[in-house]
Amino acid sequence: MPATVKLVDENCPDPRVQAVFKDIKETKNIDRIPNVWRALATYPEHLELCWTRLKAIMRPGKLDMLTKEIIALAVSVTNGCEYCINSHTAAVKKLGLDNEGLGEVLAVVGLYNTMNRMADAYQIEPDILPPVE
């Protein structure tokens, strides 16, 4: 099924789009713009907002890049987003996770999708935990 908007061409002359596309290629070290950014470019202001936010968040900090991509995959699987599952599975593999490691990630994702439902179903009061700091 085609996208709901016509994807913006990689060589789109709009300077705001050009600037973001150039930065995506350099930052991610890729030579083709992934389709999601070409769709977002139909509204350049949102393209900028999404990209600058992603760039600020998806860099090594207290967490390394593999952990961040694993979180992205766990969220995408829980939400059932096909495009994002595809893209973040590729990303964790590129960062070195093999099929068994991927299996471990998904086992944890699956487990807590069950446990979340059990906690909700029985309407369990939180345990008394040490106070937050």
Added chain:
Amino acid sequence: MPATVKLVDENCPDPRVQAVFKDIKETKNIDRIPNVWRALATYPEHLELCWTRLKAIMRPGKLDMLTKEIIALAVSVTNGCEYCINSHTAAVKKLGLDNEGLGEVLAVVGLYNTMNRMADAYQIEPDILPPVE
């Protein structure tokens, strides 16, 4: 609001429940049974299934325990499960993540809850990625 079942007493004489409760205390090195297990114990067979599965999955493997608890938190936040968010936030802090590290986890969770919706909304075809092995 009270739970939808009467929580099973920690000293419940049912031998299947006793065995699981004992193993929970030893494995997690705690002296009180968290409420979710006391609710699951109203149906001992499911208590066993949930606990043996959790025990098999939530131990160090290719991923360390902090990464696994971070995945558990990411799933629980995406599902909006109050009990589990409470419990896994405590777990990641106990394993050494500070408030800034927690903030990083949540920033990635928040980001991909947006990006998942954008990919779905524009009905974007997956990018052509290298074949899976």
Added chain:
Amino acid sequence: MPATVKLVDENCPDPRVQAVFKDIKETKNIDRIPNVWRALATYPEHLELCWTRLKAIMRPGKLDMLTKEIIALAVSVTNGCEYCINSHTAAVKKLGLDNEGLGEVLAVVGLYNTMNRMADAYQIEPDILPPVE
């Protein structure tokens, strides 16, 4: 936390609301209007639409009432709706399901919340099944 609207009084003089409230009491054989209907009554047209639809669906057909309430509970748990989980857990118990039967329902709900995520995560093509009729 209070509701986001002031619940409509059970003796509200609006004739559309009166008619629905009377029908709810008679159909469900109860003498107090559950809170959700008192909230919906702030917009009487939607109150009518919801009630007439529920009344048409929640009666014995090819499925009996217990099966229908079990479906309602499974949906409410998967969506994490506290009010509805509370109400449908009470309903299945009133219709004769004991804690072990409730446990069986929740075990199936938990299982497929995992299996759904696995199928999504691995982006599995549907198996070739016999054609639909």
Added chain:
Amino acid sequence: MPATVKLVDENCPDPRVQAVFKDIKETKNIDRIPNVWRALATYPEHLELCWTRLKAIMRPGKLDMLTKEIIALAVSVTNGCEYCINSHTAAVKKLGLDNEGLGEVLAVVGLYNTMNRMADAYQIEPDILPPVE
């Protein structure tokens, strides 16, 4: 779109995988392994955990098999999982539910996806119900 992992061959020599695949065929009385199990087999430990759990839960107990498959379908529809909807629709039909019965299941699923949102939207306090036992 291809799966994110290469599906494990039905004749895979790994003894853990062999044992589970054999048990799946015998238990379900089928001669082909459904794709979801071939994907899970990329991480044999999780394959075992998922299968032994499914086998323990999906057998007649207080609930019969049709009711359990109906719950599986209700969960899969609420989560929007294409593979699982396909598979559980086939299962309930095989167990004797016709299109009108399927329509009844989906009508209840649809109804409570609305009612859950209304209860959440108006932030309704639970009704005072008889105490749980």
Added chain:
Amino acid sequence: MPATVKLVDENCPDPRVQAVFKDIKETKNIDRIPNVWRALATYPEHLELCWTRLKAIMRPGKLDMLTKEIIALAVSVTNGCEYCINSHTAAVKKLGLDNEGLGEVLAVVGLYNTMNRMADAYQIEPDILPPVE
């Protein structure tokens, strides 16, 4: 992938189906029945319930039609429903929203999918707001 039921023919002789199909064509001013209604027609009672309810809700009231279609799109994107996203994107465009307006809708949808997770994750107490009327 084919639908899980055989879509009912547009010229189906069942009088209940005929009446609804005729009303759909007249109300929406279209000459082909959208697929979702042909699927629902496999259970004519539910077809009627869904259509009469949709017809009552999706007409100008305090909100105009574009606002209602925008809400339908926001819900469909948040739930990740491909068929409905496709259909409501077409509807908002037909009602005059251009790609930039669509981008604004999706930017708000994306933003609150993040903010919802943040509020849940930090388990924030509601702010004290003026009392409801």
Added chain:
Amino acid sequence: MPATVKLVDENCPDPRVQAVFKDIKETKNIDRIPNVWRALATYPEHLELCWTRLKAIMRPGKLDMLTKEIIALAVSVTNGCEYCINSHTAAVKKLGLDNEGLGEVLAVVGLYNTMNRMADAYQIEPDILPPVE
């Protein structure tokens, strides 16, 4: 239940937090910082990202503010986020929507939560629509 982090004081001396808190008060014309921002301030970089993004998106554009707040409410209800439902219900009322208008919003939200499930359940192919521009 307390928040999972200690909310940052409104007079927190951190200059990045101060700047955002000041801007929130001025932009929203309020004199108390809503709790969600005080929680986000535990990780000032994410506070800035969330706020600057929200400020850029939640201002009149092709859509007016009431429409944007209605979208925010529709998303929050679909996700079941209590804090956000509370806050956006207050916002739409402040912008002039009365209880009947709120009822209309929720009726559309409820309707498409059903219709989304029906489209998914029957695995309906998208209708052939005019090509996107």
